[in-house]
Amino acid sequence: MEKHQIHFGNQPIDFWIERKDVKNVNLNIKPDMRIVVSANEKVPLSFIYDFVKSKGSWVLKNVKQFEDVLPHKQSEREYVSGESFKYLGKQYRLRVEQSAEESVKYFRGFIYVHVQNPLNRSKKAKLVDAWYKEKAYKVFEESLNKMSALIGKYGVEKPELEIRVMKARWGSAQIDNNTILINTELIKAPKYCIDYVILHELIHFKYNNHSENFYNMLFTLMPDWEKRKKILDEEIVREL
Numbered sequence: 168m169e170k171h172q173i174h175f176g177n178q179p180i181d182f183w184i185e186r187k188d189v190k191n192v193n194l195n196i197k198p199d200m201r202i203v204v205s206a207n208e209k210v211p212l213s214f215i216y217d218f219v220k221s222k223g224s225w226v227l228k229n230v231k232q233f234e235d236v237l238p239h240k241q242s243e244r245e246y247v248s249g250e251s252f253k254y255l256g257k258q259y260r261l262r263v264e265q266s267a268e269e270s271v272k273y274f275r276g277f278i279y280v281h282v283q284n285p286l287n288r289s290k291k292a293k294l295v296d297a298w299y300k301e302k303a304y305k306v307f308e309e310s311l312n313k314m315s316a317l318i319g320k321y322g323v324e325k326p327e328l329e330i331r332v333m334k335a336r337w338g339s340a341q342i343d344n345n346t347i348l349i350n351t352e353l354i355k356a357p358k359y360c361i362d363y364v365i366l367h368e369l370i371h372f373k374y375n376n377h378s379e380n381f382y383n384m385l386f387t388l389m390p391d392w393e394k395r396k397k398i399l400d401e402e403i404v405r406e407l
Contacts, residue, residue, distance in 0.1 A: 168203070173216050175223030182219055184212075192218050193376045194226070196335040202226060230335055246291035252278055254299075255306070256357030263291065271298035303330050303354040306361065311347070314366045317388055323372045337364045337399065340371035356399055363395035 168183040182194075182202035192206045192215060206215055219226075244250065250261045259278045266281035271294050273279070278298075280291055308328055315325035327346040333339075339348040347368040353361055366389055374381040385392050 171212075171216070173219050173223075175220060175227060178223075178227060180219065180223060180226060184215060189376070191376050191378055194219065194222050195339075196226070196229060197339070200230060200335045202230075244292065246280065246288055246295065252295070253355040254278070254302070255354065256360070269294060271295060299354055300330070300351055303349075303351050304328075306354060306358065307349050307365065310358065310361045310365045314362055314369055318366065318369050318373075321373055321384070323369055326369070326372065338368045340368040340375070342372060342375055360395045360399050363389060363392050364399070367392075 168185045170181060170183050172179055172181050174180070180202065182204055185203055185205045186208050187205050189205055189207055192204065192210060194202065194204050196202055202219075204215055204219060246261065246263065248261055248263045252259050252261055254273065259273055259276060261280060262277050263280045263282065263285045265283065265285050267283060268281060269283060269290075270281045271278065272281075278295070280294055282291055282294060284290065307330060311325065311328055315323070319325075324345075326340075327344070329341075329346050329348050330351050331348065332352060333348070333350040337350045337353050341348055347365065349364065349368075353364060356364075367385065370381055370384050370388075373384065389395070
């Protein structure tokens with residue numbers, strides 16, 4: 168892949184061009200936040216530059232949301248009683264309690280962190296992160312089963328599930344590996360938003376682009392997908 172750059176206003180946008188046998192020009196933000204454009208060898212470079220410029224506002228918006236929200240807000244956490252944490256679209260207050268047996272549980276609006284040393288921020292953070300990851304695997308797998316059953320009649324088989332924290336997207340369809348990669352942070356969104364992200368990625372196994380066919384299928388299987396996406400973009404990202 169070759170690296171290129173355009174300017175959107177005064178803002179430079181670096182991107183990589185991947186030449187492959189595809190019908191459409193596609194732009195994706197990878198988990199490492201690289202902007203990759205896939206296009207056929209016959210597509211002129213000038214057309215690709217104009218295409219990226221036309222997507223400039225969307226690219227900068229999505230990259231900035233995750234840059235602003237995920238890294239530094241996570242680091243500001245002190246993991247002390249009273250802090251607010253989101254889980255499945257709802258806010259929970261943290262309660263830190265000293266205990267010989269360390270665990271994390273949630274009950275009636277609170278997330279309880281039982282830890283041997285309540286002053287050990289690093290340990291509390293590891294306990295909470297592990298709890299989120301455990302819940303994410305369970306909830307995402309349930310959603311994957313449900314959405315796979317929905318799309319199965321179109322010949323899309325259930326892929327494997329992998330989760331990790333990503334900076335610039337909620338999910339990614341790894342077609343070659345028959346895997347969908349889902350952002351661990353998505354566990355903070357309502358279940359109906361999780362369903363949208365997973366269905367979106369599953370449809371990429373049928374249409375590996377954002378073509379008219381892709382959106383026709385998305386509208387057919389989930390008519391209110393735009394409302395779910397709006398909640399993710401405007402509410403969940405802002406409150407992470």
